[in-house]
Amino acid sequence: MKGMRVFAVDYAPTHDRSAAREAAQRLTSIGALPFITTPAMNGVNLGPLEEISRRVLVLHGWDAKHTGQPAPAAESTATARFMRQTLEWLGCELDFRSANGTDFLPASHDFSAVILDAGLVLNDAQQRALAAWLPTLRTKKIPLLLNGMPFTDETARQQALLHLGLGGNAKPVSRLVKANVASIDSTLIKAGTRVQGRVLGFMNLTAPADSRVVLALRGEDALGTEHRFDQAFLTQWGAACIDPTLGTTGPQVDLPAFLSAWLGGEHAAPVPDTTTRDGRHVFYSHIESTGFSTPSTLPGFPLCAEVMRDR
Numbered sequence: 001m002k003g004m005r006v007f008a009v010d011y012a013p014t015h016d017r018s019a020a021r022e023a024a025q026r027l028t029s030i031g032a033l034p035f036i037t038t039p040a041m042n043g044v045n046l047g048p049l050e051e052i053s054r055r056v057l058v059l060h061g062w063d064a065k066h067t068g069q070p071a072p073a074a075e076s077t078a079t080a081r082f083m084r085q086t087l088e089w090l091g092c093e094l095d096f097r098s099a100n101g102t103d104f105l106p107a108s109h110d111f112s113a114v115i116l117d118a119g120l121v122l123n124d125a126q127q128r129a130l131a132a133w134l135p136t137l138r139t140k141k142i143p144l145l146l147n148g149m150p151f152t153d154e155t156a157r158q159q160a161l162l163h164l165g166l167g168g169n170a171k172p173v174s175r176l177v178k179a180n181v182a183s184i185d186s187t188l189i190k191a192g193t194r195v196q197g198r199v200l201g202f203m204n205l206t207a208p209a210d211s212r213v214v215l216a217l218r219g220e221d222a223l224g225t226e227h228r229f230d231q232a233f234l235t236q237w238g239a240a241c242i243d244p245t246l247g248t249t250g251p252q253v254d255l256p257a258f259l260s261a262w263l264g265g266e267h268a269a270p271v272p273d274t275t276t277r278d279g280r281h282v283f284y285s286h287i288e289s290t291g292f293s294t295p296s297t298l299p300g301f302p303l304c305a306e307v308m309r310d311r
Contacts, residue, residue, distance in 0.1 A: 008032035024048035053112040060117035061098040118148040127156035144238035167206035182218035201244020211235040
């Protein structure tokens, strides 16, 4: 029908963005305006415009019934103190969730990434629930960041290690007498940082075989046995940045570059403000009146307010 636009509807699996994009491109190629929804045809938008979640879930703290003392506030966590500014700079919005009770894990997956805070302490039942929940993140392609290993229950620890493809036993190494740097990726190390091997908090943990190891330590115990601790690395399911001395010495990795790589960004660049909570980022400009009455350096020295008005 000449002069009329054709609207076409197709569907794709809810969490398969590639399929939604292919469907939208197929309809566009025949001259139609596409709308991609779910197989239930219930009007949920999957494309061609895509919602992009900015929320990053941070699991932290503990259940007071387990430890006997109240959990610290979200603002005092290592994630808030050392990573919040960088993550917000990258356009993320942190959603802190305290590990309180048996239902501390969210029912939905409406977030873009998950962080296990260094101060996360769980009882055995919570550890097993978390270990069983981790595979759902990989299924939905939600990146995970380990800032600590909250698994002390043997069943939960083995399940988590198996799913994440980690080597070692994820336990602290006792009677360690020395430690040194085994490998380092200087492109993701904070500029001016003198990286040193640290005995404190040394853990028997190695990254999956296909990982990009940023910082690895080698240690030796009193019996002469060697151990390895891959302290920071990037891998298919996310990343790990486990630094036991973070609170006293600060980060050794370049957090903007490291966290950007963890989230899948190619460049560590600041993200402007956004129009919506879950939308694409757009440029936002804000001008204050401070300085309007100040002379500019343009010919004739017009006031800055006049320059803004005329240009």
